[in-house]
Amino acid sequence: MLTFTIRRLLSIPPLILVVSLLTFLLLKTAPGDFYSQQEADPARSLTEVLRQKESAGLLHRLNPSQLEALGEFKDEGATWSFRDVGEKIPTILQDGIIVEHRLASHSLLNFQVGSTRYQCDDEGVVYRKVGPIEGFFSWFFNALSGDFGRSYKFNRPVFGIIAERLWNTLTLSIAALVIAYGLGVPLGVFAAVKPNSPIDHTAGILAFIGLSIPTVFSALLAVLFATYSGLFPIGDMRSLDYDQLGFWGKIGDRIHHLVLPAIVLGTSAMAGYMRQARGNMIEALGQDYVRTARAKGVPHTGVLFKHAFRNAVNPLITMFGYSLASLLSGSLLVEIVMNWPGLGRLVFEAISAKDEPLVLASVLISTLLLVFGNLVADLLLALVDPRVRLS
Amino acid sequence: MLWHRLRKNRLAMIGAAILLVLYTLSCFGGFIAPYSSNETNKYTVKYGPMLLGGYSIDKVGEVIDEDENYNEIILSTYERNWNWFEGGVHFHNSANEFTFRPHVHPLREYQSWDEYGESEYLMAVDRTISLPIQFFVEREESHELFSLCGFFPIQGKTHLMGLDTEQLPSDRADLHPGLFLLGTDILGRDLWTRILYGGQVSLSVGLIGIMISISIGLVIGGIAGYFGGQVDFWLMRLVELLLAIPGLYLILTLRYAIPDKLSPRQTYMMIVAILAIVGWASTGRMIRGMVLSLRESEYALAAKALGGSSARVILRHLLPNTASIVIVTATLYVPYYILGEVALSFLGFGITEPDSSWGLLLKDCNVSEVLKYNPWLITPGFFIFLAVLAYNFLGDGLRDAADPRAYLGLSKKAES
Numbered sequence: 001m002l003t004f005t006i007r008r009l010l011s012i013p014p015l016i017l018v019v020s021l022l023t024f025l026l027l028k029t030a031p032g033d034f035y036s037q038q039e040a041d042p043a044r045s046l047t048e049v050l051r052q053k054e055s056a057g058l059l060h061r062l063n064p065s066q067l068e069a070l071g072e073f074k075d076e077g078a079t080w081s082f083r084d085v086g087e088k089i090p091t092i093l094q095d096g097i098i099v100e101h102r103l104a105s106h107s108l109l110n111f112q113v114g115s116t117r118y119q120c121d122d123e124g125v126v127y128r129k130v131g132p133i134e135g136f137f138s139w140f141f142n143a144l145s146g147d148f149g150r151s152y153k154f155n156r157p158v159f160g161i162i163a164e165r166l167w168n169t170l171t172l173s174i175a176a177l178v179i180a181y182g183l184g185v186p187l188g189v190f191a192a193v194k195p196n197s198p199i200d201h202t203a204g205i206l207a208f209i210g211l212s213i214p215t216v217f218s219a220l221l222a223v224l225f226a227t228y229s230g231l232f233p234i235g236d237m238r239s240l241d242y243d244q245l246g247f248w249g250k251i252g253d254r255i256h257h258l259v260l261p262a263i264v265l266g267t268s269a270m271a272g273y274m275r276q277a278r279g280n281m282i283e284a285l286g287q288d289y290v291r292t293a294r295a296k297g298v299p300h301t302g303v304l305f306k307h308a309f310r311n312a313v314n315p316l317i318t319m320f321g322y323s324l325a326s327l328l329s330g331s332l333l334v335e336i337v338m339n340w341p342g343l344g345r346l347v348f349e350a351i352s353a354k355d356e357p358l359v360l361a362s363v364l365i366s367t368l369l370l371v372f373g374n375l376v377a378d379l380l381l382a383l384v385d386p387r388v389r390l391s
Numbered sequence: 392m393l394w395h396r397l398r399k400n401r402l403a404m405i406g407a408a409i410l411l412v413l414y415t416l417s418c419f420g421g422f423i424a425p426y427s428s429n430e431t432n433k434y435t436v437k438y439g440p441m442l443l444g445g446y447s448i449d450k451v452g453e454v455i456d457e458d459e460n461y462n463e464i465i466l467s468t469y470e471r472n473w474n475w476f477e478g479g480v481h482f483h484n485s486a487n488e489f490t491f492r493p494h495v496h497p498l499r500e501y502q503s504w505d506e507y508g509e510s511e512y513l514m515a516v517d518r519t520i521s522l523p524i525q526f527f528v529e530r531e532e533s534h535e536l537f538s539l540c541g542f543f544p545i546q547g548k549t550h551l552m553g554l555d556t557e558q559l560p561s562d563r564a565d566l567h568p569g570l571f572l573l574g575t576d577i578l579g580r581d582l583w584t585r586i587l588y589g590g591q592v593s594l595s596v597g598l599i600g601i602m603i604s605i606s607i608g609l610v611i612g613g614i615a616g617y618f619g620g621q622v623d624f625w626l627m628r629l630v631e632l633l634l635a636i637p638g639l640y641l642i643l644t645l646r647y648a649i650p651d652k653l654s655p656r657q658t659y660m661m662i663v664a665i666l667a668i669v670g671w672a673s674t675g676r677m678i679r680g681m682v683l684s685l686r687e688s689e690y691a692l693a694a695k696a697l698g699g700s701s702a703r704v705i706l707r708h709l710l711p712n713t714a715s716i717v718i719v720t721a722t723l724y725v726p727y728y729i730l731g732e733v734a735l736s737f738l739g740f741g742i743t744e745p746d747s748s749w750g751l752l753l754k755d756c757n758v759s760e761v762l763k764y765n766p767w768l769i770t771p772g773f774f775i776f777l778a779v780l781a782y783n784f785l786g787d788g789l790r791d792a793a794d795p796r797a798y799l800g801l802s803k804k805a806e807s
Contacts, residue, residue, distance in 0.1 A: 015631070217769070
């Protein structure tokens with residue numbers, strides 16, 4: 001068991017490395033980035049935009065002597081070259097004639113020499129575009145020291161933003177799990193005690209519906225219900241007057257906002273637990289030890305709850321690790337429809353805004369959660385059930 | 392054998408029937424739909440479903456205003472109310488005589504003024520006129536009567552249903568005939584038509600996606616399971632990599648890497664490709680496990696001993712034996728592809744206007760104000776639910792039919 005844990009833990013760093021490399025490369029293949037729109041905007045200073053790109057690690061500033069070493073190159077039908085005149089910025093020559101920096105930057109905003117790409121701002125400062133592999137390694141070494149970069153959109157370290165949102169998503173997921181266990185397991189056990197009874201059939205149909213209802217649809221139905229009944233708030237995590245509420249008022253307000261999204265998210269998980277609980281319970285009731293207990297004269301409820309139930313429910317308890325991971329993915333749509341400020345909505349917003357550091361860090365964090373959730377589930381299963389051998 | 396057991400499973404048969412209906416509807420979508428897929432109409436924006444009722448209008452007040460010549464004029468304030476099962480599809484003609492032919496009232500626009508002199512147009516039914524619904528009507532523009540997700544189209548001009556507008560007074564510009572069984576969307580397009588056309592995308596994405604990812608899964612799982620060793624090790628690490636990233640996050644990241652401006656056909660291919668790339672991993676792992684155990688079976692060893700090549704043993708002997716499980720898993724996984732497309736289109740990264748898909752149709756509902764006043768816009772969600780439910784019914788039945796132990800209600804332990 002210890003070797004299993006160590007081996008699994010050791011497999012996580014390479015996995016994270018590959019996931020981050022893959023995500024990074026995918027993000028870099030995308031056409032354009034967060035700044036392309038700003039570059040094209042004449043109202044913005046190009047110098048400023050490029051400086052921001054440099055501080056974001058997308059560009060690398062070149063000094064005049066490096067530029068002179070580039071030699072002559074062709075761009076937009078003209079021959080260009082740089083000359084180091086001992087100042088901070090080089091002189092730019094077009095077809096051998098000195099041109100003003102502002103004019104030159106019109107053509108040289110994006111240019112290519114060999115396979116390397118460059119950008120020139122309107123003050124004549126020239127940057128080299130950082131390639132994807134190089135960019136990845138500089139990001140990676142920063143990440144090793146705990147710096148996951150700054151969000152382009154929020155201009156804050158991504159870690160702080162994610163921590164906030166992750167907490168919200170975990171709250172929602174755990175609430176959903178509580179609902180799923182609290183309703184699913186008793187219903188499943190109840191159905192198993194009287195198999196093929198009307199209750200069992202109803203529970204079976206309910207399970208099918210719960211498993212099949214798309215989260216988008218159930219979330220929209222919940223919003224519709226909230227608007228018409230007025231019993232629940234329509235979205236967000238807290239009311240507008242949240243700050244004026246007392247301690248208990250604040251807690252009540254939070255719970256009030258949490259109920260509907262948690263029910264929506266918990267429905268499908270609930271159906272899964274219900275089926276699993278029913279199956280496990282039916283199997284447990286058919287076991288020899290149950291028959292023995294009955295033969296000994298143990299009362300019916302004692303057999304059900306002391307002998308069968310405990311055995312049936314053990315594997316279910318350990319399943320929460322897997323469920324947490326799947327809820328993470330499932331909550332994305334619920335968060336968007338019900339306006340819940342969680343990690344899923346953050347990823348969606350970051351992708352829409354092309355905020356690459358934020359997307360990358362969110363994907364990494366969610367992957368870590370999923371992997372750890374699975375590991376914990378495996379370990380719990382082995383702890384609870386001595387028949388399971390991990391190797 | 393499988394078929395016999397399946398036929399006894401009532402839920403599975405219901406599922407199969409629902410799927411048959413849904414696929415037939417979408418294949419013949421162009422014929423069944425009363426309109427073409429993108430027929431906007433500014434007069435019929437956000438009108439409720441005629442199958443369920445209609446809007447009536449009441450005059451609630453008057454506003455006195457002046458016209459440009461400073462003459463006093465009286466403007467009316469109207470209030471519109473929804474009536475259940477009244478004013479929608481009905482069975483009498485304009486003279487109020489009963490007929491078997493369904494009729495609908497034309498929509499009439501009312502200009503309602505409020506006390507601030509602002510006006511808005513309200514659409515409600517004109518109860519005095521009933522227009523008959525006609526079947527197999529010819530319309531001027533040609534469209535696809537039948538197509539299999541865009542392939543093998545049959546062109547024609549016939550629509551299953553249409554409105555006979557001959558009885559409509561020609562001098563009334565405020566009357567707008569329309570046959571909106573499930574209501575209209577925010578651009579005045581018939582929702583039923585949009586759902587039919589959307590189903591062509593949403594339902595076929597699932598089938599094509601699962602076929603591609605099962606093929607990839609069969610090849611990679613077969614290779615990994617048969618050869619074992621290093622090949623197996625690295626292929627399984629790849630599978631673990633794909634399974635380690637939460638599904639929807641991976642889908643969105645993959646989508647991010649693809650340019651935004653795509654033709655409809657390209658968008659469709661892109662969605663299928665993304666879903667298949669994300670989806671093959673779990674099937675691949677399952678098939679690998681099965682091939683791993685089948686590899687040592689006598690018939691596989693015999694085939695190898697008789698000089699069968701690796702490809703032959705995998706393709707002719709091992710993979711066919713995984714068929715029943717593959718069919719069951721495929722059926723149970725199709726919903727994930729349908730939901731994947733729905734999620735992508737709903738988030739605005741998939742099918743885009745003016746095309747239609749069930750996810751895209753739901754996107755309009757994401758504004759709670761729009762949803763509140765036009766709750767029928769949620770109908771496409773019901774169709775998604777129905778499709779997923781039917782696949783689950785069928786898949787569950789297939790699983791029971793493929794596994795006789797489960798069918799007979801015996802657990803593995805009880806048998807051994």
